[in-house]
Amino acid sequence: xxxxxxxxxxxxxxxxxxxxxxxxxxxxxxxxxxxxxxxxxxxxxxxxxxxxxxxxxxxxxxxxxxxxxxxxxxxxxxxxxxxxxxxxxxxx
Amino acid sequence: xxxxxxxxxxxxxxxxxxxxxxxxxxxxxxxxxxxxxxxxxxxxxxxxxxxxxxxxxxxxxxxxxxxxxxxxxxxxxxxxxxxxxxxxxxxxxxxxxxxxxxxxxxxxxxxxxxxxxxxxxxxxxxxxxxxxxxxxxxxxxxxxxxxxxxxxxxxxxxxxxxxxxxxxxxxxxxxxxxxxxxxxxxxxxxxxxxxxxxxxxxxxxxxxxxxxxxxxxxxxxxxxxxxxxxxxxxxxxxxxxxxxxxxxxxxxxxxxxxxxxxxxxxxxxxxxxxxxxxxxxxxxxxxxxxxxxxxxxxxxxxxxxxxxxxxxxxxxxxxxxxxxxxxxxxxxxxxxxxxxxxxxxxxxxxxxxxxxxxxxxxxxxxxxxxxxxxxxxxxxxxxxxxxxxxxxxxxxxxxxxxxxxxxxxxxxxxxxxxxxxxxxxxxxxxxxxxxxxxxxxxxxxxxxxxxxxxxxxxxxxxxxxxxxxxxxxxxxxxxxxxxxxxxxxxxxxxxxxxxxxxxxxxxxxxxxxxxxxxxxxxxxxxxxxxxxxxxxxxxxxxxxxxxxxxxxxxxxxxxxxxxxxxxxxxxxxxx
Numbered sequence: 001x002x003x004x005x006x007x008x009x010x011x012x013x014x015x016x017x018x019x020x021x022x023x024x025x026x027x028x029x030x031x032x033x034x035x036x037x038x039x040x041x042x043x044x045x046x047x048x049x050x051x052x053x054x055x056x057x058x059x060x061x062x063x064x065x066x067x068x069x070x071x072x073x074x075x076x077x078x079x080x081x082x083x084x085x086x087x088x089x090x091x092x
Numbered sequence: 093x094x095x096x097x098x099x100x101x102x103x104x105x106x107x108x109x110x111x112x113x114x115x116x117x118x119x120x121x122x123x124x125x126x127x128x129x130x131x132x133x134x135x136x137x138x139x140x141x142x143x144x145x146x147x148x149x150x151x152x153x154x155x156x157x158x159x160x161x162x163x164x165x166x167x168x169x170x171x172x173x174x175x176x177x178x179x180x181x182x183x184x185x186x187x188x189x190x191x192x193x194x195x196x197x198x199x200x201x202x203x204x205x206x207x208x209x210x211x212x213x214x215x216x217x218x219x220x221x222x223x224x225x226x227x228x229x230x231x232x233x234x235x236x237x238x239x240x241x242x243x244x245x246x247x248x249x250x251x252x253x254x255x256x257x258x259x260x261x262x263x264x265x266x267x268x269x270x271x272x273x274x275x276x277x278x279x280x281x282x283x284x285x286x287x288x289x290x291x292x293x294x295x296x297x298x299x300x301x302x303x304x305x306x307x308x309x310x311x312x313x314x315x316x317x318x319x320x321x322x323x324x325x326x327x328x329x330x331x332x333x334x335x336x337x338x339x340x341x342x343x344x345x346x347x348x349x350x351x352x353x354x355x356x357x358x359x360x361x362x363x364x365x366x367x368x369x370x371x372x373x374x375x376x377x378x379x380x381x382x383x384x385x386x387x388x389x390x391x392x393x394x395x396x397x398x399x400x401x402x403x404x405x406x407x408x409x410x411x412x413x414x415x416x417x418x419x420x421x422x423x424x425x426x427x428x429x430x431x432x433x434x435x436x437x438x439x440x441x442x443x444x445x446x447x448x449x450x451x452x453x454x455x456x457x458x459x460x461x462x463x464x465x466x467x468x469x470x471x472x473x474x475x476x477x478x479x480x481x482x483x484x485x486x487x488x489x490x491x492x493x494x495x496x497x498x499x500x501x502x503x504x505x506x507x508x509x510x511x512x513x514x515x516x517x518x519x520x521x522x523x524x525x526x527x528x529x530x531x532x533x534x535x536x537x538x539x540x541x542x543x544x545x546x547x548x549x550x551x552x553x554x555x556x557x558x559x560x561x562x563x564x565x566x567x568x569x570x571x572x573x574x575x576x577x578x579x580x581x582x583x584x585x586x587x588x589x590x591x592x593x594x595x596x597x598x599x600x601x602x603x604x605x606x607x608x609x610x611x612x613x614x615x616x617x618x619x620x621x622x623x624x625x626x627x628x629x630x631x632x633x634x635x636x637x638x639x640x641x642x643x644x645x646x647x648x649x650x651x652x653x654x655x656x657x658x659x660x661x662x663x664x665x666x667x
Contacts, residue, residue, distance in 0.1 A: 022415075024454070038302045038303070038304065038363065039302065039363060040362060040363060041307075041362050041363030041364065041365075041392030041393070043304055044307035044365055044392060044393055045304070045305050045307040045631055045635070046307070046393075046417070046630065046631065048304040048305055049305075049575070049579075049633070050491055053574065053575060053576050056577070062578065063576065064578070065305075065633060068304050069303075069304070070301070070302070070303050070304065072304075
């Protein structure tokens with residue numbers, strides 16, 4: 001396992017993935033760490049599954065189903081925190 | 093005592109009533125095909141009920157939908173008899189649209205009759221039309237309304253009952269029993285235009301919370317009947333001619349009404365998806381108008397069912413209008429089987445050349461559905477389809493072109509070509525009558541529930557190869573990173589457990605003719621677990637009940653609480 005990336009690094013990668021996969025590159029540059037992913041429909045169930053698969057592969061974390069909550073998936077900031085915490089626990 | 097009053101309640105029953113009491117049959121994983129996000133209780137009611145509700149409302153008749161199946165899943169300690177006692181209406185309607193409800197709907201009607209002996213019980217739907225005479229002979233069934241568009245007959249019927257009358261002779265499309273036997277009022281109400289000519293109102297669904305794994309999803313149904321003629325389908329041209337006795341087998345809904353329906357989600361459209369049912373029968377003009385409306389109202393995503401490879405201009409418009417997903421269903425990679433299934437309008441090579449064009453046009457993903465139980469299809473052919481699926485996953489990196497496979501369960505639709513002419517197409521039919529199908533629904537093992545087998549796959553083979561195929565496909569999706577490993581592991585574990593239980597049940601029934609108490613206890617625990625959530629093969633992960641468009645929105649929480657019996661919870665709560 002590689003060293004735990006910083007929260008910002010995780011956020012940058014998640015933003016890039018979401019822009020590329022779900023927002024056609026986000027030409028208006030609207031996506032930020034606080035953008036409400038569920039409220040705006042950026043994450044539907046299909047996209048959520050795709051995102052989880054990406055997080056598992058890219059950050060080598062487990063995302064158990066009980067962690068797939070509206071709060072955790074509210075925005076990229078919350079997702080980054082979750083991934084960061086999980087990586088830190090795994091490294092400890 | 094809290095009560096709900098209405099002029100008519102439309103009651104959606106579970107497939108088996110009371111499924112919570114059963115430890116003698118297995119609600120096995122895959123026994124519902126797992127192609128749609130419902131359980132094997134089939135808790136989704138026909139969308140046409142919204143049209144009936146709306147049409148009656150426009151004539152000052154109150155009609156409310158009670159999804160008993162969904163309520164029973166969400167509240168395992170619900171006392172259904174007590175709930176029915178609190179529903180006060182002179183008419184109770186039941187759907188026998190899909191045959192999956194054949195057991196539960198009649199059992200629930202019996203309960204309603206026992207609690208409200210003076211209420212009128214009314215059945216409708218495609219299967220109710222096919223089996224109208226047999227259905228009308230059940231004591232619990234007062235009236236059967238035949239047809240694909242029953243808005244006017246139902247209105248006339250409710251108005252007559254609300255006036256205190258029971259003279260139905262002037263109302264078209266009805267069958268009912270009298271002292272002299274079955275009375276028919278003919279079957280002449282068959283609108284050739286403007287199918288279900290009202291706008292469904294989705295406003296009730298606007299405030300449903302959004303969760304990561306349970307997207308808000310509505311459906312649009314722009315027509316009835318079909319432009320196509322698949323031999324296994326009860327909605328095909330052949331079946332419609334056969335069941336509905338019509339020459340014109342595709343009747344469209346007024347496009348303005350569809351647009352009006354889409355508008356009723358308001359701002360919530362931006363986080364709502366649409367499943368565009370039967371848009372494969374729409375012409376280009378109507379399809380493009382639909383896409384304009386989707387775009388105008390800001391719907392986040394739409395899943396389009398397509399039987400042909402969508403032409404480039406429509407692909408472009410789909411990509412520009414929304415997050416578009418296309419569902420293809422060639423049924424088999426083998427062109428001979430695909431053609432025999434009513435598809436086969438393109439080869440896999442043509443499809444593989446088309447997929448990049450679709451993705452380039454902005455389509456977000458293509459789902460490719462294969463089907464088990466088709467003519468000429470043997471075990472090897474099914475596994476070859478899975479091998480072809482691996483090729484697709486490798487070539488298109490998974491989600492952009494996602495292969496899926498499911499068995500045709502539990503029934504070949506009565507009225508379809510293969511059901512009516514089985515030998516000619518390599519089929520053998522096990523259940524013919526409605527009662528035979530009802531008894532089949534409570535068979536312990538799902539392969540014995542099937543009403544068909546083929547010359548190439550016996551009923552037992554159909555069960556076995558279905559698990560084999562899906563197990564392999566899930567492993568492939570795990571290997572290629574399409575699905576997270578732990579989701580795959582959970583499905584594989586469920587498949588293992590299901591196969592083991594089915595094997596033990598078969599052994600016990602063969603050797604002793606009965607299921608021992610210890611095995612029944614295990615079956616009960618399994619059923620509780622499997623019926624504690626919904627899932628489908630696109631997202632094979634447990635999703636909580638509630639939040640789907642068809643989950644009950646009528647019975648208030650206070651009433652549910654009053655008619656729930658906590659003492660049941662020990663026995664029936666999901667593990």
